Amino acid sequence: MTTPESNAATEVGSGLNEEEVRRRHILPKALVVGLVAGVVASAFRLALAWAEDLRNHQLGGLHGWPSFAAWTSLGALAGGLGLWMVRRLAPEAAGSGIPHLQAVLLGKTRLHWKRLLPVKFIAGVIGIGGGLTLGREGPTVQMGGASGLMVADWFRVKAGGGERKALISAGAGAGLAAAFNSPLAGMIFVLEELQGNFTPVVFVAAFLASVSSDVVSRLLVGDKPVFHLEAMPAMSVNELPLALLLGLLAGLLGVVFNKCLLGSLDGFDRLTRSKWLGGAVAGFVAGIAGWTMPHLSGGGGTLADQAIAGEIAVGILPLLLIARFVLTMTCYGCGTAGGIFAPLLVLGALGGLLFGHGIAHLSPAWMPNPESFAVLGMGALFTAIVRAPLTGIVLMVEMTGKYDFMLPLLASCLAAYGVTEWLGSAPIYDQLRQRAERNAA
Missing domain, CATH: 1.10.3080.10 (Clc chloride channel)
Structure with missing residues (x-):
């Protein structure tokens, strides 16, 4: 004793x-x-x-x-x-x-x-x-x-x-x-x-x-960062207001993402109780996307790489963003095994790149590297959806190896967090857990 x-x-x-x-x-x-x-x-x-x-x-x-x-x-x-x-x-x-x-x-x-x-x-x-x-x-x-x-x-x-x-x-x-x-x-x-x-x-x-x-x-597997940004220059202090603006927009998109994801789960539950039909429908839709553009389906790592490298034509960015959003809602909503980390990072990269090109079109001198905002978009959207700003900031720094992105990431992620807090949007994993508890009751 x-x-x-x-x-x-x-x-x-x-x-x-x-x-x-x-x-x-x-x-x-x-x-x-x-x-x-x-x-x-x-x-x-x-x-x-x-x-x-x-x-x-x-x-x-x-x-x-x-x-x-x-x-x-x-x-x-x-x-x-x-x-x-x-x-x-x-x-x-x-x-x-x-x-x-x-x-x-x-x-x-x-x-x-x-x-x-x-x-x-x-x-x-x-x-x-x-x-x-x-x-x-x-x-x-x-x-x-x-x-x-x-x-x-x-x-x-x-x-x-x-x-x-x-x-x-x-x-x-x-x-x-x-x-x-x-x-x-x-x-x-x-x-x-x-x-x-x-x-x-x-x-x-x-x-x-x-x-x-x-x-x-x-x-x-290998010891290189997930994304390779060695040639991307550091962002200047003058771009911090744009990082804040991107964070505000990402916060709004995060609220929409969470509501649509829960709605998709409810929709699949109402449509079918089959043990396989919902997954077959989602897979068929994803197959159409893969047939149209192979990198549009799956986890989307290649698509995120292309966004960060600035290798995606500006004209198709809105279409890719909408298509990936719909595919994510459809595939996750069916209820099979798979997460939203990678899909939301792809959405953030595409949205951030679109934002960067939009600002560059209005003022080229203010936006020398639009692709740098793809990195900020990933961190900000992750923060808006998951409501874990510290994880989002550190995750993006470790994934890219760009420690000089810390300040703009802080600005965009905290702005996104503020929007979701103000709108009262709970973290997605809390909402999913509560939904599962209600269904089990």
Whole structure:
């Protein structure tokens, strides 16, 4: 039995108080969580890259009606099969999975990692690899959290204690770190979005897991930033008012995005209760988009790269922005496995580039590099939708490697946050979690 005298002896003899002892004991477990989450995230990332390359190379050589039939058939099959797997085998694997993790950490539901991990991984590869306009980052965060619980079971951590939740949170941060090569953003996301507060144990666990996961990801996938902006010059102080204006517009778009996303989910629920039909419809629509322009479907990483590089013709930017918005609403609304991180970043990049070219058309001297606003657009729209400004700022800095973008990112992200706060738009993951709780009641 632990006595006050033994506690005092521990503090005097080792220099560790009770909180520090807990942190010391969680370190090896958090390290293992990071390593496991890094392997899972890297495997998921590589599998999706292989599936996307296979899809584009195999179908890109077709022409005419055979090409149309192949794109739409593949999309419908992938969407239907992915949705069937989720609804039949692991309903909690639907969507990005981040709202489910929030509910787990709040003690409102349970996390069944043995069924979640394989279903989320396979259904995600099938759906996103088949062309659905969804992201891998949300699923990676959920699988990271599931990896944290798996490691907790390996170490026989007692149920009902805070240590299990700390390891789940650490795994979620590790998943985000591995998805974007962004360890600081992974840690901040845990504290800002999942936990909503700062505790030393969670901080230490999330930090160690995110760093170790990032190391694994860099070894297995590569250590370059997600976006390559070496040749892009730094933004001047004179462009800060434009960054603020872009943030205000992104805030408005974020409010519209959240309302439309919830409306899309409700619409699919009203139209069909089938375990596969909604996914087949969404996949068919995504197939039409892929047939029209291959990079329009899927996660959209290539499209974001082109926007940041300024390689997209100005005349088609509005069409691409509208098309990606509609595709995101359709594909996420069907309820299959896939997130909104990547789609919203693509929308932010396209919207920011369109804004930059619009200002350049009015005053070329005031806007020497319109593509730099694609970076600000991504951070601002992420902040408006997720309501996690610190994560958005750090994420964009780590993804681009452009630390001199910190000041304009601060301006645009905080402006976007202010608009959503003023309009009373709740964070999207909170809204999705509350919607799931209402449907389950």
